[in-house]
Amino acid sequence: MSCKCNSIVKQAENLKNAKGRIDIIELANSLGLKVYTTAEISVPSFIAYDKENKCYEIFVNSKEKVTRQRFSVAHEIAHFIEHKDKIMEFGIVGRQNDYSLSAKEEAQADTLAANILMPENCLDEYLKNENIGLDTKIDLNIVQKIAKTFEVSLISVIMRLRGLGYYVKYIELY
Ligand SMILES: [Zn+2]
Structure with missing residues (x-):
């Protein structure tokens, strides 16, 4: 794993609660990422760059199971860590919206997401x-x-x- 990836996993470890699970929203927030849960989207999740406010935002589909939602947030955090430049370039990067990222990059994000959780x-x-x-x-x-x-x-x-x-x-x- 790269240094960036090791460091995000370390941060995740530090956000383990008493029950043993990683507080994934807290991890996103600690990176300056806002997480919005909404029923208004048709994909599980995506990450967007807000040019006006110069910030990154994760949108998660509230209709998905909680475990899926958690994995989606971790997956988008992974994109933020590994493919930040592309999110900025494309404006939006989402699951099942792969025109912008390669299968390899999606697989990288899934692997890092699992390591984070x-x-x-x-x-x-x-x-x-x-x-x-x-x-x-x-x-x-x-x-x-x-x-x-x-x-x-x-x-x-x-x-x-x-x-x-x-x-x-x-x-x-x-
Ligand atoms: Zn993705």
């Missing part, structure tokens, strides 16, 4: 407390507990754990 240190600490190691066969029950603690979706937990080298048993999610 589930920082490696926080996840390691949690797993250690639960006696889960690299040789543990992680099942749906464990995935659900982690998802609840970090307030993220099951699929993002599975992908994050696998990315860190943990063994997650095949789980039928749909």
